[in-house]
Amino acid sequence: MVVKRRNRLLSIESICDAALVCIDESGRLTMAELAARLGASPSSVYHHLPGRGAIIEALRERVGATIDSPAVDDPDWMGAISGWMRAYRQAMAAHPNLIPLLIAQPMTSEAGLRSYDRVAGLLAGAGVADADIVPWITALDSFALGSALDLTAPDQPWVVADRADLPALGAAVTAGPAGRRRADTAFELGLAALLAGMSGSAAG
């Protein structure tokens, strides 16, 4: 959807709308393509947001707005982290092409930082050692983002029909869930394992 009208009034909102369409459609964001889509010059885009990084950070804020930050005083820290992880995966699954762009730059989004501050506070409260908190948050992040990308996988990721030479994979595919249930079961199994690992690390 290219906006045809030239010199239309730009806003942070309209720039973010167009940038997200660029990324969803093409998997990338260039200022030239964004400006063309907006029917504006790159310099008029820069007037509102000082560059590509700022636009991606604004998209982090927008996509993250659907994720409730965990309550830092939640006595059920595992439940709080689980809820955050489920919402995080779901939000990112709606814009999988945005994932590599978010990973590649430092987080400055205020809502994002506050959310991670709460996750860090929950892990500290659970007894995870300070030095282990960033690695555990990173592991959670990698799993949530990998699982969000997995939601773009085909219903059956492995083509094994009539393949007697792949007996173990064939049996597993036949016995296991497919489609969305495959993805959801995997996410819950992995999440439970990571939580158990964090809990063990806290107790150790």
Add this chain to the structure above:
Amino acid sequence: MVVKRRNRLLSIESICDAALVCIDESGRLTMAELAARLGASPSSVYHHLPGRGAIIEALRERVGATIDSPAVDDPDWMGAISGWMRAYRQAMAAHPNLIPLLIAQPMTSEAGLRSYDRVAGLLAGAGVADADIVPWITALDSFALGSALDLTAPDQPWVVADRADLPALGAAVTAGPAGRRRADTAFELGLAALLAGMSGSAAG
């Protein structure tokens, strides 16, 4: 690097070379861009590989060639899976833009399928129930791919300097590892947790 000579002899090898450069540089693969880079017509590319999906599958085979398949009779199944996961993450980290393209289509690559057949065989041998094998393999996949993308993250993913209002995240960033050590520690922690989860599932 655009090959200037027109009508040069195409081969599966040269098409894959050019496709990987397209993906590494732009994050996407279109037949038009690939043909332009090769100085060839799309139809002459199709003559060697029957479409975009076949090219991506050939790249799965090529990038996967650096990953040793785990030995299905390895008595140390956790060690075998760990070695495979480390090589898998490392191989994909060299071509992070390829990750979403690989996830989005069914695997037909022979080497890829054989490798997953061995992983499935190891999990079955360890006692994981047939119905749980595909979900666990999916969880491993999501974690390996998310962790490969994490290797593209900046040295310090959170900007928290002088942020007294982010006390928990600030303390965690100060106490925790940064850069490659952050990523590697996270990967090993998460991998150990997933292996422990699989082991518990096998015993249960």
